[in-house]
Amino acid sequence: MQTYMYLSEESPHMTAIELDGVTKRYGSLVAVDNLDLQIEEGEVFGFLGPNGAGKSTTINILLDFVKPTAGRASVFDMDCQNQGKELRNRIGVLPEGYDVYDRLTGRQHIEFAIESKNTTDDPQALLERVGIADAGDRKASGYSKGMAQRLILAMALVGDPDLLILDEPTTGLDPNGAREIREIIREVNSRGTTVFFSSHILSQVEAVCDRVGILRDGRMVADDSIENLRSNIPGGESLVVEGSGFSPDILDAIRAIDNVESVTVRTEGEMIGVGLAKGASKTAVLSEIEESGAVVDDFSTEEASLEDLFAAYTTDQEVTA
Template sequence: MTVIQTTEVSKRYGGESAVVDLDLTVEDGVVYGFLGPNGAGKSTTIDMLMNYTRPSAGSITVLGLDAQEDASEIHARTGILPDQFGVYSTLTGREHVRYVLDANDATGNPEAVLDRVGLGDAIDQRAGGYSKGMQQRLGLAMAIAGEPELLILDEPFSGLDPYGVRLVRDVVEAERDRGATVFFSSHVLDQVERVCDQVGLLANGHLIAEGTPTELRDIAGVQTRLCIETADEDLAVEGIRDFDGVEDATYDAGEIVVTCPRTACYQVLRRLEGAGVSIRSFDVEQGTIEDAFVELADA
């Protein structure tokens, strides 16, 4: 089933375009990363999916329902962590989660949900005393409460320390394994790459590329570099350039740098060892989604 479908969707504020002719398809059971810098149009797109604002042109369906006509049903089946999430300072963590469950007529255990996001010890504390990171994790707990079919997370890494960032990734993976579809936006591109099945890159309101992380690196021509520390002279480089899959090889100051697909790195190392080259150490530098974004945005 197609969970999110936008067709030629645009949003204008006065004379300024925030989103332009967006055609987006998100299938059931995937983690879709909607990536781009601040101001690219990510939050505006999410606002249109949830009918917080209406498109200037185009059509949107969510969970097979019209985003405008069926907004109430979509909200009942969707968990959302909005950007700039705020808490009710006088309510406890438990009361926040219970409110969501009651509002969506859903069943669930607030204690179990808050344990998942590392707030089990603070469940009965008033949220006004939570740190920024704790408030962000409370927002995540509210989003996953009741096991929604669709989870929408807008900048979920905001305000989190490394532990919190890893926790978000773990929760996203668990929700996908449960069968939910996860759609989230972020400008923290390196974190999103670790968990996404599909990625859409947004720049200035335009969807500039879409695919798996590997496909986007290939489209952008982002390359993997195998860096090998060796005491041998650069005579080995000429032979390396003849290896299958190797695009280039250079030698400088005791290091051979080989440009090749990641899948070819092991074969290169084996052939060098077989040729008697002394390898002290090696490292694989793989191009990232951030590298791909920069290449595609500047194209």
């Protein structure tokens, strides 16, 4: 283990995960569409997208649960389809849609991972690390969803893997549990482990990820650092106008106003959100609306957040940059 870390420090640009034109079709449905992705060793990568965007399919291709229709996936330069066993010896996984073995105890689960990876980990230490030491000798069928998540995370940590793949690891956890998972992610990452972390909730990955990729309908619609994504937020402020008679012509007229970055229909004809860049005039927007014959009943301003950006990327709200 130690030697490996030295090696990785000497070659800091080794690739942990590489997807090259990966496509998965189910009949006419395209779950993953020509996806390219490169994750460097040592990174914490947040893989974001709404449910059904193709995140789990992508991860399942990495694990060889699913065979890609086209393209190539590799982990540490090992082909996911042909070198799966070798590759999985170096990674820890918290997969989606798993179930625990009902009749085995938590400890037996961890012992199974230890025997499978042929390591010398101490099951008790791992149980303690994920906070379920007291439940180790209970049958896993009695575990809550949160405890099961912790147990599988402990299995994933067996053998001190070079890459952790976590598919929605905070599902079923209370905010405290989610924070503990993030702490474990930071801790293993500080010792050199690359982390690939999927979620449909931005705030879960925001706090720990160096880089975020946003997947929508099987395509990567954004791939950048949190800072850069932040700086892309239009002006940091949006004007929400409620009233009536907001026709498409009016929306176009608003878009034409200087420094208006986006116009989003929130309720058809009755409520719109106007993304404002710095220097935009709210008065200009409001008077434009009233001059075109629509009625303004109320308006307010909103601080734009990463969540808005995420929503903009992953929903059908109209966004014009």
